[in-house]
Amino acid sequence: MAGGIIKWFPVMKKLLLLLSFSFCLLSFAKAQTDTLTVMQYNLLNYNNYTSYCTAANNNVSNKDAYLKTIVDYVLPDIFTVCEMNQLQTSVDRVLTNVMNTSGRSNYAKGPRTNYSSSDMVNMVYYNTNKLVYHSYTAYPTDIRDINVYTFYYKDPAIAVTNDTAWITCIIMHLKAGSYEADAAERLAEVTILMNQLNALNKPGNYLAMGDFNTYTSTEECYDLLLNHTNPNIRFYDPITKPGDWNNNCSFASYHTQSTHNDYNNDCFAAGGLDDRFDHIMASLDVMSGGKNVKYISGSYTALGNDGNHCNDSINQGTNTSVPANVLAALMGNSDHLPVILKLQIDVATGINDEVKVPFDFYIPSNSADDNGILVSHCNGEFSIEVMNVTGSLVYRFQTNAATGYNTINLSDIPKTASIAFFRITDPDGNVKVYRTLR
Secondary structure, three states, X not given: OHHHHHHHHHHHHHHHHHHHHHXXXXXXXXXXXXXXXXXXXXXXXXXXXXXXXXXXXXXXXXXXXXXXXXXXXXXXXXXXXXXXXXXXXXXXXXXXXXXXXXXXXXXXXXXXXXOOOOOEEEEEEEEOOOEEEEEEEEEOOOOOOEEEXXXXXXXXXXXXXXXXXXXXXXXXXXXXXXXXXXXXXXXXXXXXXXXXXHHHOOOOOEEEEEEOOOOEOOOHHHHHHHHOOOHHHOEEOOOOOOOEOOOOHHHHHHOXXXXXXXXXXXXXXXXXXXXXXXXXXXXXXXXXXXXXXEEOOOOOEEOOOOOOOEOOOOOOOOOOXXXXXXXXXXXXXXXXXXXXXXXXXXXXXXXOHHHOOOEEEEOOOOOOOOXXXXXXXXXXXXXXXXXXXXXXXXXXXXXXXXXXXXXXXXXXXXXXXXXXEEEEEOOOOOEEEEEEEO
16 A cells, blocks of 8 residues: 555656646746836937037937937837936937837836936936836936936736836936046945935835946945845846956957947047946846846847957947847947846736745756856745656755845756756745746
8 A cells, every 4th residue: 555655646746746837837927917128228428519529420310310220129118318418308309209200109208307417317218008107206416316217017907906016217327437536436326326225225126227337346336236235225237247347358248338449439439349337237126026027037138239249349240139220320329238128017916015925036048057046035945846847856955045146056957958847935835936948
């Protein structure tokens, strides 16, 4: 009798696991309702003429055409920009000449601020078919305002659930320059932001984006964003690429400036792609999906960067990362490349956020050689079971995780180059199943 139980248990376990996979995967698919495309872009003195950026070498009408080509291609749901001329007419011009063209009328803009009395401001444009503007605030600095815009997702079931997904976009254009005084000013600007967030002490779906002008991840302003003493307000790099970015071809795929290698245009920086100035960073809730908004792994990209143009112009030789007309527009419009990521919006159930499963797992490049990333809201021991497509247990182990990012070593798990399921149980017994390639 005992032998019979032992003989049949693995079969029953397989069936139960397959049913568990089916239920979890179907539930996950049902929960996924929409995707938001987010784009951050330094426009390079849009309609802002200076002694070096003129109507001859940075003409605003030409920039409208370039921007229209880029927006037509990306169709961002959230479009945040830096280096916009501070006049309201310039802000309105992009909405009229770029966003609401090609048959579109669904874009709107956020309120403009300029408490810092700068010649350039930040701005946000958004897709009103998907998002509703809720509120804004701005924090003045010695250089430029830091702008904070909050939206909520236009969920068709909101009248029933009385709930939806919220997202806050923080736009920063930090002080440029490689001197110690420039880095100190960048730290002062970020400190203003983090002091405000610390006073609020409210976890949520936050994106911090803009032209940070940082040369390395060890710079104090960048470190403050990632490692603030209050874990509720920390930000995370979605692609987890710390390092010395400046003139380092190891980071060629992530550089965002400069699109130009020549020195025959005084408005555009030269030297080719060799800096990672432009960023979109995400809060823990966005990385883990804890509050109906989740970063889609692998979606982060610098538009027009194919990884093969370190210290070179983006149009030198071959670059097929985008269509030819988009590449030409990126080359003509700015010395920066836009940064893009995608967000998954989940159905709002009306259930308190505190009961949502508080962790997420992904393999950054979906490669069998990579470590896994476990993003958690809690400390403790996690159980990880790896199964093949038939439900057979391939590997089981435990790992201790802390709040935030945790690197999970996958080197002991057999590599079959086929679909695998990771069944992860947190210290409180919450379970999620992830489908990936292993």
